[in-house]
Amino acid sequence: MSASFGLQLSMQQVSKQYGKKTVLQGVQLDISPGEFVAVVGRSGCGKSTLLRLISGLEPPTAGEILVDHERISGIHPDIRVMFQESRLLPWLKVIDNVAIGLGKEERDKAVSALHRVGLETRARDWPSVLSGGQRQRVALARALASDPRMLLLDEPLGALDALTRIEMQQLIEEIWSIQKFTAMLVTHDVSEAIALADRVILIENGQIAFEVPVNLPRPRERDHHFVRLERLVLDKILKSHANGVSSQLPSSQWTLLPR
Amino acid sequence: MRKSLNAMLPFTVPALVVIVWQILGQSGLISTRILPTPVAVVEAGIQLGKQGILWQYIWSSTERALAGFLIGGSVGFVLGLLNGLYRISQRLTDTSIQMLRTIPHLALIPLVIVWFGVGEEAKIFLVALGSVFPIYVNTFFGIKSVDSDLIEMAKVYRLPWLKLFWKVILPGALPSILVGIRYALGVMWMTLIVAETISENSGIGYMAMNAEEFMQMNVVVLGIVLYALLGKISDWIATTMERRFLRWHPNYLSNH
Numbered sequence: 421m422s423a424s425f426g427l428q429l430s431m432q433q434v435s436k437q438y439g440k441k442t443v444l445q446g447v448q449l450d451i452s453p454g455e456f457v458a459v460v461g462r463s464g465c466g467k468s469t470l471l472r473l474i475s476g477l478e479p480p481t482a483g484e485i486l487v488d489h490e491r492i493s494g495i496h497p498d499i500r501v502m503f504q505e506s507r508l509l510p511w512l513k514v515i516d517n518v519a520i521g522l523g524k525e526e527r528d529k530a531v532s533a534l535h536r537v538g539l540e541t542r543a544r545d546w547p548s549v550l551s552g553g554q555r556q557r558v559a560l561a562r563a564l565a566s567d568p569r570m571l572l573l574d575e576p577l578g579a580l581d582a583l584t585r586i587e588m589q590q591l592i593e594e595i596w597s598i599q600k601f602t603a604m605l606v607t608h609d610v611s612e613a614i615a616l617a618d619r620v621i622l623i624e625n626g627q628i629a630f631e632v633p634v635n636l637p638r639p640r641e642r643d644h645h646f647v648r649l650e651r652l653v654l655d656k657i658l659k660s661h662a663n664g665v666s667s668q669l670p671s672s673q674w675t676l677l678p679r
Numbered sequence: 680m681r682k683s684l685n686a687m688l689p690f691t692v693p694a695l696v697v698i699v700w701q702i703l704g705q706s707g708l709i710s711t712r713i714l715p716t717p718v719a720v721v722e723a724g725i726q727l728g729k730q731g732i733l734w735q736y737i738w739s740s741t742e743r744a745l746a747g748f749l750i751g752g753s754v755g756f757v758l759g760l761l762n763g764l765y766r767i768s769q770r771l772t773d774t775s776i777q778m779l780r781t782i783p784h785l786a787l788i789p790l791v792i793v794w795f796g797v798g799e800e801a802k803i804f805l806v807a808l809g810s811v812f813p814i815y816v817n818t819f820f821g822i823k824s825v826d827s828d829l830i831e832m833a834k835v836y837r838l839p840w841l842k843l844f845w846k847v848i849l850p851g852a853l854p855s856i857l858v859g860i861r862y863a864l865g866v867m868w869m870t871l872i873v874a875e876t877i878s879e880n881s882g883i884g885y886m887a888m889n890a891e892e893f894m895q896m897n898v899v900v901l902g903i904v905l906y907a908l909l910g911k912i913s914d915w916i917a918t919t920m921e922r923r924f925l926r927w928h929p930n931y932l933s934n935h
Binding site: 475477495497500501503505507509510511512520521546547548549562 | 828829831832833834835836837838846847850851853926927928929932
């Protein structure tokens with residue numbers, strides 16, 4: 421694999437509206453090949469919509485999204501998504517779930533993807549007998565099976581317990597550093613964003629409010645550099661709160677904040 | 680030992696009823712002219728079985744039931760698929776189908792006799808009509824209730840339409856479709872029982888009606904028992920299908 425295996429992504433003045441509600445407003449974002457970007461923000465800030473636009477599940481209202489300098493419309497074959505829920509098909513065995521996007525002759529790819537997430541022994545099991553963390557690992561294997569050039573992660577660890585989260589973070593980082601795909605992680609966990617990303621982007625009211633590179637050596641430890649960066653991002657989020665910017669949001673969405 | 684006792688548990692109540700029934704009949708507490716004893720019913724069955732008529736009657740009833748079920752079931756399934764998958768088809772036909780569904784199909788007997796006479800067609804038509812709606816409603820509902828998250832996932836993986844249908848939509852709708860089949864099998868026998876009283880020269884209904892004229896109460900009861908047995912068999916087939924096709928379902932996972 422060449423150094424530029426991951427794809428280059430560029431969003432130019434991208435906006436998204438649902439009816440009269442503007443969710444994203446003139447987003448300008450460039451992601452280099454192989455870069456790991458984390459997007460943080462309060463619930464309802466538009467970060468998940470950003471991911472859905474890149475995945476091609478929804479079209480932008482205005483602006484354009486370029487992959488390797490070419491405008492994309494619809495779902496790009498080299499981009500895969502991992503959702504918060506595993507979304508495994510309960511009526512297919514684990515291995516058949518991993519192979520869902522592959523052709524008939526590519527089963528070995530599914531086997532190897534399952535091997536990479538360390539679940540090769542569960543290939544013939546039904547998804548319903550797996551734990552939540554195992555299901556997410558199968559979902560990760562499914563996303564990786566076709567060797568995507570970009571992986572979108574929509575809060576994929578949000579529903580897992582603390583220990584499993586740490587394991588999964590390590591696994592994702594490990595696979596990313598070997599396969600060199602471009603990655604975008606949407607999360608509301610600032611510490612998770614800093615542990616994994618090369619760059620953290622904060623979205624507020626549908627716009628990029630702040631971004632900061634994370635130049636810490638990997639694998640990352642929670643040293644004082646880490647904590648200082650975490651504090652910085654958190655302060656930015658909290659400040660917008662204090663300024664009353666988020667007072668337009670329903671009260672149920674005030675509870676965000678990292679664990 | 681425990682296991683076989685457990686397996687026999689569902690049969691204890693019917694067995695007790697039969698025993699009490701036999702005792703009441705034998706002791707004369709119930710007149711055998713009103714209700715023959717179980718032994719007399721079984722004797723009638725053996726006698727008719729030896730003559731060969733019994734099997735002939737059972738077969739012609741089963742044939743009618745299955746023909747009607749297959750016709751009605753296919754129509755209901757296809758309509759359910761179309762309306763579940765295509766909004767335009769749903770807009771076009773669902774309201775009309777729901778309207779027809781509210782008519783009790785047995786109320787159509789006089790009309791059906793005028794249309795088809797009293798022959799096979801009338802009975803098969805009635806059974807088909809009775810089977811259409813349970814299968815339609817459950818297929819339609821099953822497809823509508825397939826998890827939209829899974830369909831979205833399939834989109835991300837760019838599944839071609841046929842694969843989407845076979846791997847995601849149909850398996851997702853299957854639990855509901857099987858409920859429809861089970862229910863339709865029940866309606867099938869019920870409809871047939873009524874339809875076979877119209878006018879007939881074969882079948883279990885004919886056997887019972889004929890016996891009634893000659894006051895052979897044991898044969899009348901035999902007919903009722905046969906219907907119950909056939910109904911139980913088709914229900915067993917339906918549950919076997921559920922176990923076979925829903926192996927993945929947490930409800931059926933214990934013996935995978």
